[in-house]
Amino acid sequence: MSVTLGQPPAAYAPDRPRSSSTREALLDAAEQLLVEHGVAGTSTRAIIKAAGANLGAVNYHFGTKEDLVLEVFARRLRPLNQDRISRLNALEAEAQEQPVPLEKLVEAIVRPSVEARETQPGTTMALFRLICRGFQDPNPQLKAFLNKECAEFATRIDSALLRALPWLPPQELVWRERFLFGALNHGLDSWVHFDNLPHPNPEMQPMRPDREGFIHRMVSFIAAGLSAPIA
Amino acid sequence: MSVTLGQPPAAYAPDRPRSSSTREALLDAAEQLLVEHGVAGTSTRAIIKAAGANLGAVNYHFGTKEDLVLEVFARRLRPLNQDRISRLNALEAEAQEQPVPLEKLVEAIVRPSVEARETQPGTTMALFRLICRGFQDPNPQLKAFLNKECAEFATRIDSALLRALPWLPPQELVWRERFLFGALNHGLDSWVHFDNLPHPNPEMQPMRPDREGFIHRMVSFIAAGLSAPIA
DNA sequence: CTTGAATTCATACGAACGTATGAATCACCC
DNA sequence: GGGTGATTCATACGTTCGTATGAATTCAAG
Numbered sequence: 241m242s243v244t245l246g247q248p249p250a251a252y253a254p255d256r257p258r259s260s261s262t263r264e265a266l267l268d269a270a271e272q273l274l275v276e277h278g279v280a281g282t283s284t285r286a287i288i289k290a291a292g293a294n295l296g297a298v299n300y301h302f303g304t305k306e307d308l309v310l311e312v313f314a315r316r317l318r319p320l321n322q323d324r325i326s327r328l329n330a331l332e333a334e335a336q337e338q339p340v341p342l343e344k345l346v347e348a349i350v351r352p353s354v355e356a357r358e359t360q361p362g363t364t365m366a367l368f369r370l371i372c373r374g375f376q377d378p379n380p381q382l383k384a385f386l387n388k389e390c391a392e393f394a395t396r397i398d399s400a401l402l403r404a405l406p407w408l409p410p411q412e413l414v415w416r417e418r419f420l421f422g423a424l425n426h427g428l429d430s431w432v433h434f435d436n437l438p439h440p441n442p443e444m445q446p447m448r449p450d451r452e453g454f455i456h457r458m459v460s461f462i463a464a465g466l467s468a469p470i471a
Numbered sequence: 472m473s474v475t476l477g478q479p480p481a482a483y484a485p486d487r488p489r490s491s492s493t494r495e496a497l498l499d500a501a502e503q504l505l506v507e508h509g510v511a512g513t514s515t516r517a518i519i520k521a522a523g524a525n526l527g528a529v530n531y532h533f534g535t536k537e538d539l540v541l542e543v544f545a546r547r548l549r550p551l552n553q554d555r556i557s558r559l560n561a562l563e564a565e566a567q568e569q570p571v572p573l574e575k576l577v578e579a580i581v582r583p584s585v586e587a588r589e590t591q592p593g594t595t596m597a598l599f600r601l602i603c604r605g606f607q608d609p610n611p612q613l614k615a616f617l618n619k620e621c622a623e624f625a626t627r628i629d630s631a632l633l634r635a636l637p638w639l640p641p642q643e644l645v646w647r648e649r650f651l652f653g654a655l656n657h658g659l660d661s662w663v664h665f666d667n668l669p670h671p672n673p674e675m676q677p678m679r680p681d682r683e684g685f686i687h688r689m690v691s692f693i694a695a696g697l698s699a700p701i702a
Numbered sequence: 703c704t705t706g707a708a709t710t711c712a713t714a715c716g717a718a719c720g721t722a723t724g725a726a727t728c729a730c731c732c
Numbered sequence: 733g734g735g736t737g738a739t740t741c742a743t744a745c746g747t748t749c750g751t752a753t754g755a756a757t758t759c760a761a762g
Contacts, residue, residue, distance in 0.1 A: 262709080262710080276609055277511070277609045278509060278511055278512075278608075278609050279512075280508070280509055280511040280512035281509075281510075281511035281609055283748075283749065283750085284749075284750060284751085285748080285749075285750090293710085294709095294710055294711055294712080295711090295712085295713090295750095295751090296709095296710070296711070296712085296713095296751095296752085296753085297709085297710070297711095298750090298751090299750090299751060299752070299753095300708095300709070300710080301709095303751095304750085304751080305750065305751090372607075373607065376604065376607055376660075377509075378507055378508045378509050378512055398675060410674055410675045411675070411677060411678055412688070413675070414675050414677040415658070415661075415677065415680070415685075415688050416688075416692055418654075418657055418658050418661040419654035419657070419658050419689065419692045419693070420654075421657060422653040422654040422655070422656055422657025422658055422660075423649075423650035423651075423653040423654040423657075423696070424653070425653055425657065426649055426650070426652060426653025426654075426656065426657070427646070427649050427650050427653055429607075429653075430646075430649045443641055444629060444641045444642070444644070444645050446642060446645040446646065447642055449646070454646075456702060457643070457646050457647075458650065460699040460700070460701070460702075461647055461650045461696040461697075461699055462650070462696065463699070464695045464696045464698070464699030464700075465654070465692040465693065465695045465696035465699075466692075467695070468691040468692055468694070468695030468696075469691070469695075470691070471687060471691075493739080493740080514718075514719065514720085515719075515720060515721085516718075516719075516720090524740085525739095525740055525741055525742080526720095526721090526741090526742085526743090527721090527722085527723085527739095527740070527741070527742085527743095528739085528740070528741095529720090529721090530720090530721060530722070530723095531738095531739070531740080532739095535720085535721085536720065536721090
């Protein structure tokens with residue numbers, strides 16, 4: 241007897257309107273827990289408990305824990321990269337054939353990450369740490385997904401940076417970009433997670449800068465690193 | 472009847488000579504797996520299988536999975552920080568009251584990480600990724616352990632950097648150090664894990680620099696970022 | 703009010719987890 | 733070469749994991 245479950249799980253019906261409140265609660269709870277404990281450290285049961293949902297809800301709405309995880313990332317990453325790309329568009333339109341100044345490009349990378357929680361309603365501080373973690377996660381499927389999601393922005397920023405740093409060989413830029421994103425991710429993580437980062441030297445106990453101060457610090461560091469002289 | 476297990480587990484007899492070959496095999500296997508799958512994603516059974524050991528061996532030699540994990544980190548991190556500190560000592564002795572040049576300080580941070588596999592017999596490339604991962608791990612006990620393990624080096628490098636960058640307020644240095652370690656960790660991870668990092672733009676498909684080339688690139692970027700002008 | 707789809711519920715299953723136990727085996731000194 | 737402590741072994745226990753199932757419930761339209 242074929243059983244009609246009312247509706248097949250979301251994984252098999254991707255066109256269904258995705259607005260169930262349980263669905264959103266699961267995504268929110270999963271996001272929070274993924275930030276705190278990583279993918280492998282977050283169980284389906286912990287998620288549904290935090291969301292006040294039933295165990296079957298994950299299977300019903302997402303089909304699989306992994307599909308839920310991917311959706312958690314996609315929900316945040318898509319608008320983030322869209323924001324980055326539209327900033328890039330605006331900068332290039334404004335510059336009219338001239339290369340966009342380096343600091344502006346770096347800001348187009350950095351600012352959307354830091355500002356997301358204000359432009360994207362409901363986004364928590366956790367977003368940054370989530371994405372940082374995602375890129376370091378051992379799960380190859382997750383990594384591939386994130387790379388795909390960022391591919392367009394990556395090629396755009398590549399060529400823009402090459403135009404802003406014409407004396408820099410592309411091979412060098414590739415490595416400096418790695419340093420860039422390392423600094424960005426770790427810096428964001430420290431900023432968001434500012435609470436208890438006790439410093440051995442009390443005089444250096446860090447203050448938490450406001451959003452603009454933090455963006456400025458980050459942009460200065462990264463822009464200086466990107467335009468370092470080469471051997 | 473009190474049962475004499477031959478010997479109580481290592482956790483309760485920390486003075487025992489730690490040179491069992493099974494013990495080392497467990498540490499090696501755990502190191503490899505922790506790098507690939509993270510702490511929560513690595514099971515005791517996977518470790519003993521990779522080490523060719525018995526399930527009871529973990530309990531016998533370390534008492535607990537968590538104690539094994541901490542020992543994996545400690546085994547690598549201790550000599551690494553010792554190397555960094557002795558480099559710092561040499562630089563400061565050579566400079567005689569003068570501040571040590573910035574690039575030399577940065578190199579004292581970077582080089583031990585990159586070189587460890589040659590100066591420390593048996594260390595695999597995995598070491599870097601392991602440590603990078605450890606600092607991002609959600610496990611608070613692990614994080615506290617790593618912070619403790621690095622505390623001495625941290626205070627030393629703090630004051631040395633402040634002397635090399637006298638115009639930089641300590642509060643600024645704190646944040647730049649975060650960027651520094653983010654770039655270091657992520658850069659090392661990319662370098663070690665160089666294999667398949669396909670780049671959208673084929674012209675930018677990165678080459679893997681040799682050790683010295685990589686160290687130089689990293690030092691340039693970081694030193695430039697650290698000495699960026701402040702607002 | 704009825705009906706049928708959409709959703710939520712309690713519950714079950716097999717697998718894998720971390721840990722513990724006591725017997726078997728090994729290595730070495732007298 | 734017999735005995736003693738150190739180590740390894742097979743195995744078991746209780747828990748938690750991800751997933752699946754089918755019966756209840758909710759809810760909007762007829």
